[in-house]
Amino acid sequence: TKVLQGSIDGISFFWGNEYKEKEHILELVERCRHSDFGKIIWAVNYGDKTNYPTKVAFNFADWTWLSKMMDQANLNNYALGQKAAIESLRKLFSNGIIPGKVIAQHVHDMGLKFDIMFRLAILGRIPPMQIWPSWSFLESHPEFRQVMQDGIPVQKASYAYPEVREFELSIIREAAETFDID
Numbered sequence: 494t495k496v497l498q499g500s501i502d503g504i505s506f507f508w509g510n511e512y513k514e515k516e517h518i519l520e521l522v523e524r525c526r527h528s529d530f531g532k533i534i535w536a537v538n539y540g541d542k543t544n545y546p547t548k549v550a551f552n553f554a555d556w557t558w559l560s561k562m563m564d565q566a567n568l569n570n571y572a573l574g575q576k577a578a579i580e581s582l583r584k585l586f587s588n589g590i591i592p593g594k595v596i597a598q599h600v601h602d603m604g605l606k607f608d609i610m611f612r613l614a615i616l617g618r619i620p621p622m623q624i625w626p627s628w629s630f631l632e633s634h635p636e637f638r639q640v641m642q643d644g645i646p647v648q649k650a651s652y653a654y655p656e657v658r659e660f661e662l663s664i665i666r667e668a669a670e671t672f673d674i675d
Contacts, residue, residue, distance in 0.1 A: 497530045498530070498533070499533045500534045501534065501535050501536065502536045504553065506521060507581040511581075518595045519595065522600055522605075530605060535596050535609055540612060541660070544593065549663040550667075554579060597672050597673045601673065608674050609669070616631070616648055616649055616650075617635070618648060634650075637650050638650060638651065
C-alpha cells in the first residue's frame with residue numbers, strides 16, 4: 494500500500510554519538526524496505542543551522558567552538574546531546590558522508606520517495622551574547638527579531654522582514670539543489 498510517510502528530524506539520532514559510519518545511517522531507514530512506508534522525509538535545517546555542509550547558513554559540524562567550550566562546562570543532557578551531534582556530524586563530513594544524501598540514495602534504491610523538511614524558527618539569544626558566533630543570523634541581525642506588543646524583543650526572527658524571508662529561502666533553494674528529492 495505504501496501510504497505511510499516517515500519523518501526523521503535529521504539530528505536527534507546523532508545526539509547519542511552512535512551514528513558515525515554510513516552503515517549506521519542506513520539502519521535508520523532500512524526497516525522501511527518491506528513496509529507500508531512510501532516516503533521518507535528528512536529535516537535539513539533548524540532555522541539558520543543545517544545538518545549538511547552549507548554555503549548560505551551554518552552547519553552543526555562547524556560548532557567546534559561550542560564543543561570545546563562544553564568540554565569545560567557542567568553539561569546537562571541537552572548540551573551533551575548537542576556536543577555528541579557536533580562530533581558525529583564532523584566525523585561523517587570529514588569522511589565525505591552527508592547523512593541526508595546517504596538516506597536519499599538508500600531510500601530511492603528501496604523504491605521509496607524522499608523529501609526534505611524545514612524548521613523555520615530562527616532562534617537567537619536575548620540579549621545578543623558574545624558566546625554565540627557573529628554569523629548566527631540573529632546575532633548578526635538583532636533588528637530582525639520578533640517583538641512583543643510592548644516592544645520587548647523575543648528570541649525569534651520575524652518573517653515580517655524581507656531579509657529574514659530571503660535568508661530562509663536561500664536555505665530552501667540550496668537544500669533543494671543539494672538533495673535528490675522527489
